Amino acid sequence: MASTIENRSRTPELRSFGAVVRRLREEAGLKQFELAAQVNVSRAYIGHVELGKTRCRLDFAKRLDGSLQANGEIVTAWNKLLESIKSVKYAAYFVNFPKAESTAKVIRVYETHVVNGLFQTEAYASEIVKDADILNTRLNRQKQVMSEPIPKIFVVLEESVLQRQVGTREVMREQLEHLLELSERPGIRLQVLPTVYVEDARAAFTIATQADRSDAAYLVTGTGGVTSADPDDTANLHERFASLQAEALNVRDTRALIRRVIEERWT
Structure with a gap:
């Protein structure tokens, strides 16, 4: 479902996407294990997404968006993440x-x-x-x-x-x-x-x-x-x-x- 990225390779974009998911989950009044049950993954996986430890696939982003009734906000954040990954090479003098x-x-x-x-x-x-x-x-x-x-x-x-x-x-x-x-x-x-x-x-x-x-x-x-x-x-x-x-x-x-x-x- 996703490729796990080592902590040392976590980018600001991954952390930012995870922060969007966490904020929307908390606004929905759900615990990580409750959201995990709704989208059929482990609680740990939700935690990894929110911490920016893993980049989920688009289909999972859509499931999160629907479960949290986010009106496309998570999908939009995922698309921005993907564009950043395509266009940004993290050199010492380039950071978002x-x-x-x-x-x-x-x-x-x-x-x-x-x-x-x-x-x-x-x-x-x-x-x-x-x-x-x-x-x-x-x-x-x-x-x-x-x-x-x-x-x-x-x-x-x-x-x-x-x-x-x-x-x-x-x-x-x-x-x-x-x-x-x-x-x-x-x-x-x-x-x-x-x-x-x-x-x-x-x-x-x-x-x-x-x-x-x-x-x-x-x-x-x-x-x-x-x-x-x-x-x-x-x-x-x-x-x-x-x-x-x-x-x-x-x-x-x-x-x-x-x-x-x-x-x-x-x-």
Whole structure:
């Protein structure tokens, strides 16, 4: 029915497909063994699909879709998975970062100019992204990454981001209040970096770490961004992030600063 892929070869696409199946199963209120009984496979096989350990065949994806009343969502996800497998060769400098981010256990973010996309309100995001389809994709990405189980997320945000006006004053106030609310959630650690020099911290970046401790990174450039899964690159970014955290305000002082900026600039 399927070819099993070793843990070390699991791709972000396989994990992302498995996450779709898991989310739809949980929304249907079914345990793995209950879904397995409905589609006539073992509970372990359902677990392997959801963890991205195996790539199921189209006929099985259709059975899952029907059993979960997914209205074609699982089949669509399977087709996207297949196209990715056909077109993508996983070299050190080519990795689908949104897929890696959506299945990460730990995410580390350094932002220099705007609030990271995962934390943007719809109003704030719509000031930055003018294309409706791209905006919808960003909001759906937020929903996927921030749904249970939420990964641990560590963010270092340049202080200037709090002061830089994007949209109206109301948009900025809502965005900063949203950051405060997020900072209170378990597993999310938000720190603001004062205007200080940190060696080698020249551009925004994000590191997505999987359950198997493999990393993928996205580094912002002047013309967009580059991705990498090269161990030397990710190790360098981990070291850079540690330096940024060391220079940043602690979580409590960060909240106090955000409240002060809201009152003094955006109220």
